[in-house]
Amino acid sequence: MTKSTKNIVITIIIGCVVFVIGNFLSGGFDFKSVNDFLVDFGLYQLYSFVLGYSNMAFFDYMERRSWKKGDTIKRILVGIAGCTIITLIGLFFLRAFVSVIIYDVPFDKFIQNLSLIHISEPTRRYAI
Secondary structure, eight states, rough: OOOOHHHHHHHHHHHHHHHHHHHTTTTOOOOSSSSHHHHHHHHHHHHHHHHHHHHHHHHHHHHSSSTTTTHHHHHHHHHHHHHHHHHHHHHHHHHHHHIISSSSOOOOHHHEEETTTTTTOOGGGGGO
């Protein structure tokens, strides 16, 4: 199995685990239809893939860089800052895609209603 295939499998597993935990914490698996379940599950997988794979790529890049022996603190700080920035950019584009493309919300309405509280919530309830 190639590293890329392994990373894709890992992101799918992470998406499934987060889906189960997220639905358990938000009131259970009460879906009105199979379609609602599939849309919700698909959104969790989309978020998991984009955020997980982009951060895996960033940390692969960080591992390939040649670091000096005393650069441990620098490496940790660059890693934290880099993955935070990548995650926030990814969340913005994911939320924009889901709201504008999937739920047909105008982009200006999306920007107007954007808040940091709801930016990481990959469900339908905050699409507008």
